[in-house]
Amino acid sequence: MLFKLERQKSKRQRFSRKKIGDFQFFSLYSIVFFFTLLITLSYINAPRIPILGFHGIVDLNNSNLGIAQNPIAQRMAYPMQNLEEFLEDLAANNYWFLSTQEMYDYFINCSQDIPEKYVGKKPIMLSFDDSYKTVYTNLIPILERLEKEFNQKIKVVLFVNPGTLSKVNHPSTTYLSCEDLRTGFKKGFYDIQSHGQSHKNLVTLTVQDLNQELAQAQTHLRECMAGLAPEQEIAAHIAYPYGSMNHQVETYASKYYQSGYLYNSTILRFRWLNDKYRISRLTVNRNKTTARLIQMASRSFSIIQR
Numbered sequence: 001m002l003f004k005l006e007r008q009k010s011k012r013q014r015f016s017r018k019k020i021g022d023f024q025f026f027s028l029y030s031i032v033f034f035f036t037l038l039i040t041l042s043y044i045n046a047p048r049i050p051i052l053g054f055h056g057i058v059d060l061n062n063s064n065l066g067i068a069q070n071p072i073a074q075r076m077a078y079p080m081q082n083l084e085e086f087l088e089d090l091a092a093n094n095y096w097f098l099s100t101q102e103m104y105d106y107f108i109n110c111s112q113d114i115p116e117k118y119v120g121k122k123p124i125m126l127s128f129d130d131s132y133k134t135v136y137t138n139l140i141p142i143l144e145r146l147e148k149e150f151n152q153k154i155k156v157v158l159f160v161n162p163g164t165l166s167k168v169n170h171p172s173t174t175y176l177s178c179e180d181l182r183t184g185f186k187k188g189f190y191d192i193q194s195h196g197q198s199h200k201n202l203v204t205l206t207v208q209d210l211n212q213e214l215a216q217a218q219t220h221l222r223e224c225m226a227g228l229a230p231e232q233e234i235a236a237h238i239a240y241p242y243g244s245m246n247h248q249v250e251t252y253a254s255k256y257y258q259s260g261y262l263y264n265s266t267i268l269r270f271r272w273l274n275d276k277y278r279i280s281r282l283t284v285n286r287n288k289t290t291a292r293l294i295q296m297a298s299r300s301f302s303i304i305q306r
């Protein structure tokens, strides 16, 4: 009889221990689930800004101009006719074409309030890497036409390698000249920023070469643009060549530049912590149709209120 009672008691204890165990497991599971859901929702709903990364612009009716000798450039170049259609759609649909400094002041560093005139607009950034001549010859006429038609200036960001620019003693039909940069800037279309001095992969360099590549690009671009703008507006931000960077590159880039851009096929999302030296960009090549670009742009969030 005593033995039976003992057995029942221990059975009850086992049962209640199991209940407590189940309860603890359920609580832990609920907490983990809740936080996972919260993180997922905040990720999905985080404000987004598409930053599109183009290279050269090829005219389908005159495709040999400027970039013919370079197969990589050919592959990366985007058709001018598609780009024109895309820009026309943006001009007609209330976009705000961000400069690198606007991106930094209003969204990355958040040091300034967004001016009233931008409320309700959709922010986007259009960037062009590698200093191709066609960003002048094929793009400027489109921007001028759209400005007349829509009474809106579309500003583009150029990430330039001053080391490859066309020079008087070393002329080139492939690359922009300093004079092209100055003209596009005076017309109000270009934001001139750095892509390193000579497009070297920054993670492979010694500290000395890394410093030189970062510093020279800034100095030379500022010399090229002298007299047109306050020095700090030019080459204040960098896009790493090949999108390649690491902790060391970030450390040295921060000595010269306020922010750094990747090339990682990812849309820029604003979460709790944003690294201003790892700003995501969406890659664009000729396989992406105009419709696809419009779809990429439409993922921008609208600034409804301050």
Ligand SMILES: [Zn+2]
Binding pocket: 129, 130, 195, 199, 241, 242
């Ligand atoms: Zn590049």
